[in-house]
Amino acid sequence: LSSQSSPRPHLLLLLLLLLLLLLLLCPTSSGVFCEIRNFSQCMAAPYAPGHNLVGESLDVVTYERKDIHPINMDIMSKKRTCYLCLNRLQGNQLQKVTHKYFSISFHRLMGNMYHQLDHVVVTLFSGSILCSFLERRVGADLKVAKLNVGGGHSDSFEFAQSRNDDDHYTFSSHWQRFSLYRHAVTNKRRLNDGFKNDVKKLPRSYNSATKDEYREFIRKYGTHYIHRVTLGGQIRRLAATRTCLSRLNDISTSDVCGVNILGLGLARLKSSCSDFLKNRHMKGSYSAGLYVEETMVRGGDPWSGLVSSEHPDSKGYHQWKESLKRIPMIVDFVKKPLYDLVNEKAKHGLEDAINAYIRDPDIKFSATNFVTERSCSHHGDCCPxxxxxxxxxxxxxxxxxxxxxxxxxxxxxxxxxxxxxxxxxxxxxxxxxxxxxxxxxxxxxxxxxxxxxxxxxxxxxxxxxxxxxxxxxxxxxxxxxxxxxxxxxxxxxxxxxxxxxxxxxxxxx
Missing domain, CATH: 2.60.40.150 (C2 domain)
Incomplete structure (x- = not known):
């Protein structure tokens, strides 16, 4: 009986082989598995969506992407092999990613609704009210949601500015976001050789005598790098409501935001909400209307983004969602300062230089240049x-x-x-x-x-x-x-x- 219960040598060998096979795989928290493949297989495989966006450097002061990666982004290893990951969102296709110093995860095509209402009144130019946290653009394409309006680089700012000379407005933002892919830098990252050499050339400390050398480094590499990036798509609605005309029609800021959330969610709207969105039955005999909106779509195939019970386009909506698997765009990212990448010897000088650069009033592009406070900052101050x-x-x-x-x-x-x-x-x-x-x-x-x-x-x-x-x-x-x-x-x-x-x-x- 004891000889039958003890494991046989060939079974032990089989278990060891299975364990070795598992070690060659790279599981992630989202159940993604990556395999090491040879050179020819790597060359034939397509890239995973957004593989090159993580690790890119940027300047948080000028909102500029530097198009430089301080972290090594080589696909092929020294042994002429690469990692191919199974993308279950694209028919379980094997796609190549930047080596083991990066992680990748996939998510179900589930959209989340977002809106944010800020009751701390900030007036813009002639007194228009910002009722939500809007967005700031970093560079030409990279956007960050849920940040305050940050100047002329923002679509939200441009929308608000275009309405502002016309009347007092309350602005709100509502969006539906789909997160499909996520890339992140692991703690075992490897730096780019060019970045390492430039760091070695920096002086030991930052002061007035070494300021120019550090500023030249910042001009080249920026201040931060993208530590984690989320790709997918987003439908975003910016709404502008005439503040005092809303008051005359007994419409509160919360009512405005609520109507937009319902409209963006394909819900059946009440007649009062429908009248509001169509500018019907409004007091004040004003033909230009109370409400105006602008819808922006990020990611996927071209589509108008007109989704509501007033504009039933469920077919276009679902086609757009499916296309996000092929053509995702950045919907969120986490940044970290560049000095986190360097050793202790160079860290303190670079940290002082970046902090001084961010605080420099001659460089910083601040939205406060465009913001003025007025006595008419709330309904009761100026609206009948x-x-x-x-x-x-x-x-x-x-x-x-x-x-x-x-x-x-x-x-x-x-x-x-x-x-x-x-x-x-x-x-x-x-x-x-x-x-x-x-x-x-x-x-x-x-x-x-x-x-x-x-x-x-x-x-x-x-x-x-x-x-x-x-x-x-x-x-x-x-x-x-x-x-x-x-x-x-x-x-x-x-x-x-x-x-x-x-x-x-x-x-x-």
Missing amino acids: ERLGQGWLTVTILRGFRLYGDVLSATEGVKALFLLEVQSLKCPRGPVSVLLVFLQVWVGQMLTIELFDEDWFWSELLLSCSWWTAMGSQGLTCRNDKGVYVATMTLTCLPHLSGDLCHQYQPYVM
């Missing part, structure tokens, strides 16, 4: 709540023959404005100027009453009423107890126009 309202300025220019006391002279006059009840005193005399500002409805009645005010009794002297109307009017009120002369001027509240202040008026610089 209702149509038909205006500012009424009432000026009492002159009062004379105002007698209320029989036994003594009139001590003073109290004026009562029957819109918002408030009492204001003015001394007795032939000329007394009294200026009052009131927020009123167009067509509302204004009544001005003047009283003789004593310490024990206030006697009504004059009372006259007028209907408020746009423009200026001269007012005269008289009876046997005196006369007063006044003017009233009615102007629409900001963003309102027309004879009745019922029309929306966009902000103009």
